[in-house]
Amino acid sequence: MKNIAYIGIGSMAEAIISGIIARGGVNPTQIRVANKSNQERLAYVQQQYGVHGYTSLEAALTNADVVFLAVKPKDVLAALSAARPYLTENMLLISVAAGVNLANLENIIDKKMAIVRAMPNTSAAVGLSATALSANSLIGTGQLQLAIDLFSSIGTVSVVEENKLNAVTGLSGSGPAYIYYVVEAMEKSAQELGLDSDTAKQLIIQTIQGAAEMLNQSPKTPATLRKEVTSPGGTTEAGLKVLDDYQVKSAFISCIEEATKQAKRMGDEISKDINKEISSLNF
Ligand SMILES: NC(=O)C1=CN([C@@H]2O[C@H](COP(=O)(O)OP(=O)(O)OC[C@H]3O[C@@H](n4cnc5c(N)ncnc54)[C@H](OP(=O)(O)O)[C@@H]3O)[C@@H](O)[C@H]2O)C=CC1
Ligand SMILES: O=C(O)[C@@H]1CCC=N1
DSSP states (O other), rough: OOOEEEEESSSSHHHHHHHHHHHHSSSSGGEEEEOOSHHHHHHHHHHHOOOOOEHHHHHTTTTEEEEEOOOOOGGGHHHHHHHHOOOOOTEEEEEEOOOHHHHHHHHHOOOEEEEEEEOOOOGGGTTTTEEEEOOOOTOHHHHHHHHHHHHTTEEEEEOGGGGHHHHHIIIIHHHHHHHHHHHHHHHEEEEEEEEOOHHHHHHHOOOOOHHHHHHHHOOOOHHHHHHHHHOTTSSHHHHHHHHHHTTTHHHHHHHHHHHHHHHHHHHHHHHHHHHHHHHTTOO
C-alpha cells in the first residue's frame, strides 16, 4: 500500500480522495492532507474520510510515495516552493493544477522527480471522472502505471501529449460545470411550468443519464441521435429552433475555446512568476 499526501485539500482533492477511498483503492489512514491554514476544513476531511490532516507540509509529505498537488494555479509557486525541502527523488508528484505545465513544475522543484500533470474533474467523487494525463521524462513505467491506476479508480484515464492538456481542461476539466449550467436552466424552466421540484429533478437527471448512456452504447453520432428525437413539426424542432436562434451551439464552442485559452493564460502567469523568482535569486 502506498502513502499518499495532498498539498491542498479543496474541492478537487476531496473529490479524488472520496472517490479512491469509496472504491477501496487506498486505506484512509495512508492519506495525509495539508492545507495552508483552514483548520475547519482539515477537521471536516479528517472526520468525514478518516485521513490525517496537517498544516505542516513536513508532517504531510515525509515518507509519501505519491504527492498530489491540488492548490489553485496562483498558489502553485508558493506551495511547491514550501514543499520542496520535503520532496525526495523517489516520490511521484501528481499535479492537477490547471494550466501549470510540467516544465514549470520541474523548474520550481529543481530535483530529479517523476511528475504527472493530470486533469481530472469533480465527478471523481462518484467514480466518474474523465481524467487525461501526461508525464515528464523521468517517470518510470511503474510510476506511470501507479498514476493510471489511481485515476482509474475514480473514472476513465487517457494518456495524452502535454500540449493537449489545456484543451482537456476547457473541455472535460470544466465540463461538469457546463452540464450543471444547463440543468440550472432546465430546473428553472420546470419550476416556471409548474412541475414540482422532486419530479423535475428525477426527470432531468434520468434524461441526462439516458442521453449519456445512449452516446456511450449507440454507434450513432450525436447528430443522428438528436434527429431521432426531433419529429418534423414537433416539439423538439420548435425548441431547438430557439437554441439555434440564440446560437447556443456557437456559444458552447466559444465557451470551451475561452476556457482553454484561460488555462494557457494561467500557465503563462506562473511562468512569469517563476522567471521573476529565478532572476531575483541570480542577483
Ligand atoms: N475544482 C475543479 O473542478 C477542478 C480543479 N482542478 C485544479 O485543482 C486545483 C485545486 O482546485 P480546487 O480544489 O477547486 O481549489 P480550492 O480553492 O477548493 O482548494 C485549494 C486548496 O489549496 C490549499 N492551499 C493554498 N495554498 C497552499 C499552500 N501554500 N500550502 C498548502 N495548501 C495550500 C488551500 O488551503 P487553505 O484553505 O488553508 O487556504 C485549499 O485547501 C486547482 O489548481 C485547479 O486548477 C482540476 C480539475 C477540476
Ligand atoms: O475552473 C478551474 O480553473 C478549474 C480547472 C478545471 C475545473 N476547474
